[in-house]
Amino acid sequence: MMRSHRAGSLRASDDGSEVTLCGWVDSRRDHGGVVFLDLRDVEGIVQVVVDPTRPGCEEAHRVRAEWVLRVVGTVTRRPEGTVNPDLGTGEIEVAASSLEVLNESDPVPFPLDERAGEVDEGTRLRYRYLDLRRPAMQLNLLLRSRVNSSLRASMDRQGFTEVETPMLIASTPEGARDFVVPSRLSPGSFYALPQSPQLFKQLLMVGGVDRYFQLARCLRDEDLRADRQFEFVQYDAEMSFAGADDVMEVVGTAVADAVEAVTGERPEAFPRMTWHEAQERYGTDKPDVRFGMELVDLGPVFASTGFRAFQAEAVKGIRVVGEGAASRSRLDALTDRAKGLGAAGLVWMRVGEGGALESPVAKFLSDDERRDLVGSMAAEPGDLLLMVAGERRVANHVLGVLRLDLGRPPVDEGGLRFLWVVDFPLFEGLADDGSPVPAHHPFTMPHPDDLALLDAEGIDLLGVRSQAYDLVLNGWELGSGSVRIHRRDVQERIFTLLGISPETARERFGFLLDAFRFGAPPHAGFAFGVDRLVAILAGEENIREVIAFPKTQSGADPLTGAPGPLDSAQLRELGLTVAVPRGATARPDPRH
Numbered sequence: 001m002m003r004s005h006r007a008g009s010l011r012a013s014d015d016g017s018e019v020t021l022c023g024w025v026d027s028r029r030d031h032g033g034v035v036f037l038d039l040r041d042v043e044g045i046v047q048v049v050v051d052p053t054r055p056g057c058e059e060a061h062r063v064r065a066e067w068v069l070r071v072v073g074t075v076t077r078r079p080e081g082t083v084n085p086d087l088g089t090g091e092i093e094v095a096a097s098s099l100e101v102l103n104e105s106d107p108v109p110f111p112l113d114e115r116a117g118e119v120d121e122g123t124r125l126r127y128r129y130l131d132l133r134r135p136a137m138q139l140n141l142l143l144r145s146r147v148n149s150s151l152r153a154s155m156d157r158q159g160f161t162e163v164e165t166p167m168l169i170a171s172t173p174e175g176a177r178d179f180v181v182p183s184r185l186s187p188g189s190f191y192a193l194p195q196s197p198q199l200f201k202q203l204l205m206v207g208g209v210d211r212y213f214q215l216a217r218c219l220r221d222e223d224l225r226a227d228r229q230f231e232f233v234q235y236d237a238e239m240s241f242a243g244a245d246d247v248m249e250v251v252g253t254a255v256a257d258a259v260e261a262v263t264g265e266r267p268e269a270f271p272r273m274t275w276h277e278a279q280e281r282y283g284t285d286k287p288d289v290r291f292g293m294e295l296v297d298l299g300p301v302f303a304s305t306g307f308r309a310f311q312a313e314a315v316k317g318i319r320v321v322g323e324g325a326a327s328r329s330r331l332d333a334l335t336d337r338a339k340g341l342g343a344a345g346l347v348w349m350r351v352g353e354g355g356a357l358e359s360p361v362a363k364f365l366s367d368d369e370r371r372d373l374v375g376s377m378a379a380e381p382g383d384l385l386l387m388v389a390g391e392r393r394v395a396n397h398v399l400g401v402l403r404l405d406l407g408r409p410p411v412d413e414g415g416l417r418f419l420w421v422v423d424f425p426l427f428e429g430l431a432d433d434g435s436p437v438p439a440h441h442p443f444t445m446p447h448p449d450d451l452a453l454l455d456a457e458g459i460d461l462l463g464v465r466s467q468a469y470d471l472v473l474n475g476w477e478l479g480s481g482s483v484r485i486h487r488r489d490v491q492e493r494i495f496t497l498l499g500i501s502p503e504t505a506r507e508r509f510g511f512l513l514d515a516f517r518f519g520a521p522p523h524a525g526f527a528f529g530v531d532r533l534v535a536i537l538a539g540e541e542n543i544r545e546v547i548a549f550p551k552t553q554s555g556a557d558p559l560t561g562a563p564g565p566l567d568s569a570q571l572r573e574l575g576l577t578v579a580v581p582r583g584a585t586a587r588p589d590p591r592h
Contacts, residue, residue, distance in 0.1 A: 002070060008044020012091040014075040019094060021046070021071045022102070024133065025063055026112075035060040039071060039094075042138055047084075047093040048073065056098035066105035066112070066133075072098045121544075126558035128549055140546045143262055144534045148215055150261035151235055151530070154254040160213040160237065165200040167193060167217065172508055177221035179230070187575030193219040196527060198441060199512055201238040202484055205523040206515045213237040215530065224553050226542045227476055227532055235479070238525035244469055247481055247524045248420055251471065255478075255533070259416065262537050270418040270471070278421050279393075283316075283400015285421055288475025290414030293318050293407045295399050298387065301372045307364040309347070314392035318399050319377045320406050323384040324350040334402065338388060343398040347387040351379045404475065411474060412539030419472045426450070426466040435499035436461045440468045442494055444482040454493055461497065471528055473536055479528025486523060488516035 003022040010019065023041035030036075037048040037060070048071050050060040056072075063069065073096040084090030109127055110119040112134050124131045131137060152162070171178045171192035178192040194200075197216050204212045216236045222228065235254070239247060252270050260266040278287050281294045298315040305311060326334075331348050338346035349359035355374040362370065377385055386402060388395040426446050427436035438444065446454060447465035454464065467483035485491045491513060495505040505513065531543040544550040551557055571578065 006043040007039045007041045007046040008089060010046050010075055010089050010092055010094070012077060015077050015092060017075045019073060019075055021048075021069075021073075021094065023069065024105075025065050025067045025069060028063055028065060030061060035063070037063065037069070037071075039069060040133075040135075042142075044088055044135070046087075046089040047078075048096050049093050050096040050099055054097070057096055059101055060096075060099055063099075063101065064105065064107075066108055066130075067101060068103040068105070070100040070102055071096050122552060122558050125550070125552060128559050132548065137545070140534070140538045140540065141548060143538050144530070144546055146261050147258045147530060147534050147537065148233075150258040151215065151254050154257040155213040155237065155250075158211075158250055158253065160211040160250075161209055162214055163204060163209065163212050164214060165194070165197040165204075165216065169194050169200075170508070172199060179219045179221050182574045182576055184574055195220045196234060197236050198443060199509075201236060201525060202443065202486075202512065202520075202523065203515055205238055205240045205484075205486075206518065206520045208240075210240045211238075216527075224551065224555055227529075227535070229531065229543060229547065229550055230555060232543075233530040234527045235530050236525070236527045238484075238523055240521040240523045242522070242524050244422070244467055244481075244483055244524060247526050248469060251481070251526045251528075252418075252420075255418070255471070255528075258533070259537065263416075267416055267418060270420050272420040272422055274423045275421055275425065276423070279396050279400075283396040283398070283403060284475075285424070285470065286472045286475055286477040287419065287421075288404065288408055289417045289419060290409060290474055291407050293320065293403045295396060295403070296377055298373065298376060301369060301376050305365070305369060307361065307369075309345070309361070310387075310389050312389040312391075312395075314395045315387060315389045316392075316395040316399050317373075317377060317385055317387040318403055318406075319379055320384040320386065321380070322382050323406070324352075324382045326350075326384055334386065337405065338386075338398050338402065341398045341401055342394050343388045344390055345388075346398075347389070349373075349385040349387075351381055351383040351385065353381050355379070355381075357385075408475065410539075411536055411541050414474070416536070417474055421470045421472055422468075423447075424466050424468040424470070425462060426464040426468075427461050429462070431499070433499060436497055438494075438498065439466060440480055440482055442498055442500075443484050443491070444468050445485045445490070451490070454490075454497065467524075469526075471526075473533070476532050476536060478532055479526060481524065481526030483522070483524040486516065486520040488513050491516065 004020040007021045007023050021039055023039045026038040026040040026045050028035065028037055035050045035052060037050060038045050039048050050057050052058055052060040071094065073094040075092050076095050078091060078093050108130055110116055110123060112130060116124060116131065116134055168181060168191040171180065171190070176195055178195065181191040181193065183189045183191060196218050197214060201212050214236045216234045217231060218234045219231045221230065224230065237250065239250065256267050275285055278285050280297065281287070283295055295316050295318055298317050302310040302315050334348070335346040347359065347361055349357045349362060351374065352358055355371065357370050357374070379385060386399065388398045424439050426439060426444065428439040429437045431437055445467045447467055450464045468480065469482065470480045471478045485494065492505065531546060534546040535543045538546055540546055549559065
């Protein structure tokens with residue numbers, strides 16, 4: 001091999017060893033007679049001392065940053081007073097006996113150290129191969145590899161079979177737009193790239209696989225944000241003859257194994273919280289429980305109030321500790337934020353000594369209401385109280401968002417707080433045509449106690465529960481799972497409720513409905529985004545930092561120039577013509 005050791009692996013115990021190293025020049029210091037080079041590889045940095053007058057080392061004066069070198073030398077302890085405690089290799093250096101330039105480098109467009117975080121993201125992604133050289137990115141990709149490896153090992157220990165499902169499939173609605181691929185052999189027809197392996201893993205259960213898993217590539221044409229990319233990796237699992245508790249036990253074990261492999265500490269058993277409780281206490285179905293500031297139901301306080309603004313379905317509040325001195329402009333900004341989220345307004349109150357309340361509306365409240373408000377909120381002098389009145393769903397949502405705006409700690413603070421959220425509603429709302437919108441996907445089994453309600457007349461479908469469960473970590477939804485529908489009659493009934501006609505159901509899902517005719521076993525499963533788990537473990541706020549070659553917020557790839565047009569020959573071969581929408585202009589090449 002070209003090298004005997006990795007540069008960053010050398011330690012004081014290697015003193016006196018003859019080594020051959022390969023790597024990049026991280027920095028260079030020419031002291032006239034002696035040249036000091038910091039040589040970097042995937043394991044770290046080591047200082048190399050080169051005497052350019054020595055045969056085989058003549059090129060040391062010519063070497064520059066990011067040149068690729070091969071160095072032969074002897075490991076020696078650093079002279080007293082020159083030890084660098086910030087480096088793993090800080091006690092030693094390598095005295096070079098020969099230096100070979102394997103490749104030269106142009107000056108790099110941005111520094112490959114912590115200052116890269118200040119560089120425009122487009123530039124970093126345009127030169128992603130340079131960005132990946134940074135130690136932080138190397139550590140993130142190593143962490144990701146360890147997570148993947150531990151997940152696979154855990155699932156193997158738990159008796160699961162890894163099966164790859166197809167990437168070219170029929171288009172099926174799963175909540176986001178499909179990426180589609182034209183068929184050359186069937187002009188006018190298209191494949192879809194999978195949003196998830198959902199239907200195929202259910203078919204694997206019908207096929208008797210019993211316990212399936214996969215680290216699956218998935219693609220969804222949806223707006224990008226910090227925790228979302230067009231393409232992502234999904235830990236995907238399915239079990240036959242199993243229920244929600246079985247799946248949560250398996251997934252919890254696999255995730256705990258991955259966390260332990262990365263951090264050295266095993267998380268405690270993941271607690272559970274119902275969807276209803278999460279909404280009432282945190283205003284969201286993915287609560288960040290690392291900090292308090294929980295929503296308080298103030299309905300009992302204002303049950304008989306004369307203040308018209310609080311004569312509403314719900315009055316909820318949050319206590320912001322120590323923020324009573326917030327400026328009026330800050331309070332006006334919070335009010336505008338609340339209105340933008342759907343609230344009619346936001347009531348604020350500063351808490352003074354003895355529980356006195358300062359607010360434009362305080363005079364409209366009775367003495368008992370002011371006293372009970374302070375008691376219900378456990379308020380202290382110097383606190384700020386924020387209240388929203390109106391529809392309960394809206395009040396919860398608005399205060400849930402404000403809670404995060406005001407109190408959420410950075411992703412790398414507060415530890416890892418996993419949480420199972422269970423007992424979701426089967427439907428989350430109504431579409432414009434009055435049909436219900438599934439809270440998860442249309443293959444989720446209703447709660448057994450609510451199954452008969454699907455055929456009842458006049459029933460409020462939004463009250464029907466599902467057998468669904470989400471895994472949440474520090475306010476990020478890692479993934480979702482559910483007990484699946486395995487009966488053809490129930491699946492057809494759900495399709496009908498969703499406004500999917502029998503003809504459309506047959507066209508899109510006929511293969512699944514047919515499979516249910518041949519003894520489909522009860523089954524349940526789960527999937528979560530590996531990118532999200534790795535990002536949190538790495539202390540990153542954006543999953544792009546743990547993906548080797550991500551897209552920008554606009555979906556562009558500055559490195560390769562994608563997306564781009566096809567040439568006329570390719571279009572003819574696929575039987576396609578491109579109609580550019582009126583007023584649209586061609587996307588500029590993101591590399592320029």
